[in-house]
Structure formats: C-alpha cells, structure tokens
Amino acid sequence: xxxxxxxxxxxxxxxxxxxxxxxxxxxxxxxxxxxxxxxxxxxxxxxxxxxxxxxxxxxxxxxxxxxxxxxxxxxxxxxxxxxxxxxxxxxxxxxxxxxxxxxxxxxxxxxxxxxxxxxxxxxxxxxxxxxxxxxxxxxxxxxxxxxxxxxxxxxxxxxxxxxxxxxxxxxxxxxxxxxxxxxxxxxxxxxxxxxxxxxxxxxxxxxxxxxxxxxxxxxxxxxxxxxxxxxxxxxxxxxxxxxxxxxxxxxxxxxxxxxxxxxxxxxxxxxxxxxxxxxxxxxxxxxxxxxxxxxxxxxxxxxxxxxxxxxxxxxxxxxxxxxxxxxxxxxxxxxxxxxxxxxxxxxxxxxxxxxxxxxxxxxxxxxxxxxxxxxxxxxxxxxxxxxxxxxxxxxxxxxxxxxxxxxxxxxxxxxxxxxxxxxxxx
Numbered sequence: 001x002x003x004x005x006x007x008x009x010x011x012x013x014x015x016x017x018x019x020x021x022x023x024x025x026x027x028x029x030x031x032x033x034x035x036x037x038x039x040x041x042x043x044x045x046x047x048x049x050x051x052x053x054x055x056x057x058x059x060x061x062x063x064x065x066x067x068x069x070x071x072x073x074x075x076x077x078x079x080x081x082x083x084x085x086x087x088x089x090x091x092x093x094x095x096x097x098x099x100x101x102x103x104x105x106x107x108x109x110x111x112x113x114x115x116x117x118x119x120x121x122x123x124x125x126x127x128x129x130x131x132x133x134x135x136x137x138x139x140x141x142x143x144x145x146x147x148x149x150x151x152x153x154x155x156x157x158x159x160x161x162x163x164x165x166x167x168x169x170x171x172x173x174x175x176x177x178x179x180x181x182x183x184x185x186x187x188x189x190x191x192x193x194x195x196x197x198x199x200x201x202x203x204x205x206x207x208x209x210x211x212x213x214x215x216x217x218x219x220x221x222x223x224x225x226x227x228x229x230x231x232x233x234x235x236x237x238x239x240x241x242x243x244x245x246x247x248x249x250x251x252x253x254x255x256x257x258x259x260x261x262x263x264x265x266x267x268x269x270x271x272x273x274x275x276x277x278x279x280x281x282x283x284x285x286x287x288x289x290x291x292x293x294x295x296x297x298x299x300x301x302x303x304x305x306x307x308x309x310x311x312x313x314x315x316x317x318x319x320x321x322x323x324x325x326x327x328x329x330x331x332x333x334x335x336x337x338x339x340x341x342x343x344x345x346x347x348x349x350x351x352x353x354x355x356x357x358x359x360x361x362x363x364x365x366x367x368x369x370x371x372x373x374x375x376x377x378x379x380x381x382x383x384x385x386x387x388x389x390x391x392x393x394x395x396x397x398x399x400x401x402x403x404x405x406x407x408x409x410x411x412x413x414x415x416x417x418x419x420x421x422x423x424x425x426x
Contacts, residue, residue, distance in 0.1 A: 003032065003319040004039035006068045008090055009081040010052060010061075013104065013131075014041075016308030017078065018059075028312065032319035040068050042090075065090050069097045075322050076315055079103040088112055095119045095127065100328065102314040104131035104307055110205035110221050113212075117330070126321075126328040128314035133206045134159050134283040136306025137299040138313065143213035143287075144332050150291035152214045156426075157251040159206045161281035161301045162189045162197035163229050164249065168279040171237055171246055177230060189281055199228035200264035203251045207262045211253050214287070216334040217260050223340065225263035231421050232266055236353060239381060239393055240268050240423075246276040247423065254346075259339035261346055268351055268425040343401035349378070349425035350404055351395050354411060355418040358390035362416070366392065369410055375399045395425060 007014050018038055021028060029035055041059045043049050049061040065086075068074055077094040079101060081087050087108050094101050096119065103109070109116070109132050120127040130140050134157070143152070158164050165187075166180035175183075181198065184190035196202040204226040211219045229249050240247050245268035253262045269276040274296045278284040283301030288294055300306040314331075321328040356362045363380065370377065381393040399407070404422075411419045 002035045005076045006040040008042045008079045013307045014080040016304040032316045034323040076100045106132040106205045110208040128331045131310035134301045150289045152289045154288040155253040156286040158278045160203045200226035203264040207251045216336040217338040256341040256345040258345040259341040261341040346401040351423040353421040354392045
C-alpha cells in the first residue's frame, strides 16, 4: 500500500517535504508502515509550472484544486501556502472531500481553527498542524501526549524569531529598534511589512493554539492582549541590564482560579531565567506544571527543513492510521469550557518609563498617583535628559491588571508627563 499526498504550494517549506521523504526514506517508511508518495502539487499558474519543471522537478503539477479534490487516490493534503485565503477555502474543500489535512498555517488556525476542526470531525477525517507553532519544536504533540497526566499552570514562550533576533541585537549590541529592523530585513528575517512580527500579532496567534493544547480552552485571538517591541529604547535595555534583566517579547498563558489569560508583551526576564538565553531567531516554550514542574523546549521556529520535519511527522502519524484502516484521532483531544480570568486575579510587577519636566515635585505627583491605586514603588531611577527634561523609571511592586490599566490611563492623562513605555517584570 502507498499513501498518496498532495502539496498545496511549492515554496520554501513545501519543497522541503520531498527532500525529507527522499533523504530519510528508510526511517519514514518504517515509522509509517507504508510508502509515502507525492501524487500532485498545486501551483499558481502554468508559468510557475514551467519554471519548476525547468528546474528539474518532475512532479505532477496542477493549477486547479479540483484536480486534487477529485482524485480518490490522494489520502492527505498538505497546505503550505500561508495566509487566510485561499488556504481556508482549499482546506475546507479537502476535508469535505474526505481527505486528511496537514498545515502549518498559524494565522488561519488561530482565526478559524475551531470551524475547520468541526469540518474535519463532521467528515471523519483529521486536521494536524504541529508546524503551526515554533516550526521545528514538537511542542503541540508533546503537550497533547506527554502532558496527559499533568496539569499545566503556565506557558511562557519566545515564539517569534524576527522580534527575538531584533531584541537580541538591541540587548547584546545596543542597537536601536530601527537599526535592528533594518538588519532583520536585510537578512530576510523580516517581511516587507513586519507588523505581525514586531507588534506581537504572530506570537498571539500561537498563544491561541497553545492554549488549546495546554489548557483545553479555545480562546479568541481578540482576547489575547498583545503589544510589540516598537517602543523599546536603548535606555530601557540599559536599565534592564543594570537590574539583572533581559528584555524579550514573551507570550504567556496562565490559568488562575477564575480562568485563563493570554498575552504577548515585552517582558523583563531575569538573566538566569532559561528563556533569557534564547537568542537570535531561535524559539522556546517554557512549561510550568504541577507534575513535571518546569521544562523548556528549544529549537528553530522556522526554516525549510525544521518546519518540513514537523509537517512530515504529521503525515507519518496519519499514514499509520490510514494503512491500518483505523479511525484517526483528532490532533488534540483535550477540550473544556473556556473561562477567562478576571483582572483582579492577574497580578504582576511592571516597569514604567516616564518623561517629564525637570523640576521639583514631579516624582511626588507620581508617588501620590500610585498610592491612590494602592501600589508602591520597588525601585526608582531618575536621569536628567537635558533641555529641562527628566526621565523617571519606576519598577512597581505587584499589582493586578485593573490597577495597571488605571495607572496607565492616569499617567497618560497627567499634564507635563509622557508615559513612554511599560514593560512586564517577571
């Protein structure tokens, strides 16, 4: 028996699939219990088909999705086109055609995953997507299988390579945000529009998916509080280093007594925290649980071979069931009612960077404002900026999210004060 697959797209990651199938064929066949063969590849148009054939690729390239949907010999469809459409339409059609689907499309899964999983269930097929989070790190399958006996209490993740590369340059070499972005663009890490990476959107998509596997709750993307690294300055970085911290863009999912909460925000990490050593374009997911306690999973978050490896691992799992004629289980079977934490239940420390006129009494104004919110200072740093301006950096003791939001609003409205930045402190 041979399990036939079809590729939707033949870009960087997709072209890594045939490479792995060829280079590691003996192990893959042994693990799957059957041969795996690429039956068809969907490309944009005839011109792309001609270019790929001229490059020596001998696959059956097609330009119409129906050529794959109507081919009863095809068992698994691999979507590696990216973005929402036409990927969503094609995946839906493939599932309705009773074909299993493997995808790495985090954007699509975060926004429409619940709908697609229902289509898969209704049609008796499976939708797998290990590569959608931290490409080369097998984190989803680990959470789904290795943590079945454990209760996860918190997930922390450095899961966007572009922003992490930039922050590494800003921390290690003192670069500005603009300098780091220019280098990330030059090296091809940042897209022409870097918004998703630098504003925390990409990482927020991944938090949506991780929440399902770690906590069994499906949270909405719009309910993931997220901000990016645009406002991080060399002054923030220097102060963090002086205090023994490293700034990273960190995604967090935590379960409190009242429910679950997810966010992606710039964070002061202690230098001895495992995530503080995750540099460059690398990714890591840090898991806290009552059984294992603490564990970190580290590796490449993107790239042709790492991502293709996770994709092919999904194909192997599906192929095992197909050749046995078994009903394939859902990728994630942990599900419970989604309950969101209250703001009063979310308590953390924060750093506030404020600019103001360099005159007596300004710090007292801030102290009174914090005191009104029942929040005290842990550390305060003042610096003369020249031109009768001063910088005040405050690390406050723990406060709940209501207190934090209120302080941000009140400082922003205070005459003569500019709230330049806030950063979470772990």
